[in-house]
Amino acid sequence: MSQLEEKTLHSEKIFSGRVISLQVDEVKLPNGRTSTREIVKHPGAVAVIPITSDGKIVMVEQYRKALEKTIVEIPAGKLEKGEEPASCARRELEEETGYECKHLEWLISFYTSPGFADEMVHLYIATGLQKKEHAASLDEDEFVHVIELELDEAEQCIHDQRIFDAKTAYAVQYLQLKASVQK
Amino acid sequence: MSQLEEKTLHSEKIFSGRVISLQVDEVKLPNGRTSTREIVKHPGAVAVIPITSDGKIVMVEQYRKALEKTIVEIPAGKLEKGEEPASCARRELEEETGYECKHLEWLISFYTSPGFADEMVHLYIATGLQKKEHAASLDEDEFVHVIELELDEAEQCIHDQRIFDAKTAYAVQYLQLKASVQK
Numbered sequence: 001m002s003q004l005e006e007k008t009l010h011s012e013k014i015f016s017g018r019v020i021s022l023q024v025d026e027v028k029l030p031n032g033r034t035s036t037r038e039i040v041k042h043p044g045a046v047a048v049i050p051i052t053s054d055g056k057i058v059m060v061e062q063y064r065k066a067l068e069k070t071i072v073e074i075p076a077g078k079l080e081k082g083e084e085p086a087s088c089a090r091r092e093l094e095e096e097t098g099y100e101c102k103h104l105e106w107l108i109s110f111y112t113s114p115g116f117a118d119e120m121v122h123l124y125i126a127t128g129l130q131k132k133e134h135a136a137s138l139d140e141d142e143f144v145h146v147i148e149l150e151l152d153e154a155e156q157c158i159h160d161q162r163i164f165d166a167k168t169a170y171a172v173q174y175l176q177l178k179a180s181v182q183k
Numbered sequence: 184m185s186q187l188e189e190k191t192l193h194s195e196k197i198f199s200g201r202v203i204s205l206q207v208d209e210v211k212l213p214n215g216r217t218s219t220r221e222i223v224k225h226p227g228a229v230a231v232i233p234i235t236s237d238g239k240i241v242m243v244e245q246y247r248k249a250l251e252k253t254i255v256e257i258p259a260g261k262l263e264k265g266e267e268p269a270s271c272a273r274r275e276l277e278e279e280t281g282y283e284c285k286h287l288e289w290l291i292s293f294y295t296s297p298g299f300a301d302e303m304v305h306l307y308i309a310t311g312l313q314k315k316e317h318a319a320s321l322d323e324d325e326f327v328h329v330i331e332l333e334l335d336e337a338e339q340c341i342h343d344q345r346i347f348d349a350k351t352a353y354a355v356q357y358l359q360l361k362a363s364v365q366k
Contacts, residue, residue, distance in 0.1 A: 035324035
């Protein structure tokens, strides 16, 4: 699909922060004209659907400054430099929920906001959960409440917009589909 | 959940562009310490799952500069100032695919990247599609190829990572769940 591609004529770094950086690219469009693209660079992230032995989904309630809201999400976090997504998934699960898992299965990876950001989320499902006695702790600027939900409670949270983000909505739908296929 | 909230001490505007703006907030954390949050502001967007009378899903192939990749997505676009999401959905459907729809049903709204951005996508399903003779055209810096896929072809595109973004992955899973429930 090379006829859709845009060629970079110039790239201007605007900002480089702790989590994201921002650049504005001047591009040559397929019709030969030029335009600009505002692009957020992100290290990528993982998210985990942790399922307890009695079939509950472990989630975390977290304040999101970008939204000025507290929402309920599956455990997730940024990749550290050079970190394998599966290792990151185990680390974030432990830090945010205190659980370690026997089984971790990759489900899907997707870009969250392809229009302006390169953030990719790698999604896993974790089973064989066990509470760890001395679990690794959260980042020092991270505060969460752990909750465990039945699938129908998670569906209600989507209805009430307490679950309000793409990866968690995808996760709940994944479990609905799984339950539907198993019927 | 007020004990999770972060209070803004100071907000610094870094950038204001055509699509996004960027600010860095200094916040007071629940434990009294301070930290910073890098926040991208976005006007919000809509996405549409257009289903033809013979059950195909209409998608668009589009180059995404942020990813340096051409991917396959459901039609989507940014809200214009003051625009109702449903009107925006009809407009984007027409501009990107040439279809107008008789029926438009809201499915879900979600934040795409709550860790650093306030972008919300409003997702609709569109049926009763008809090709419009003089369809509104794309933005002058937008280039897409329209394709129509069976559900199993869309599933294959996910497997091949040609469909590679959260809203489209959600949309395909939504149709899988719908097909599964109808069986």
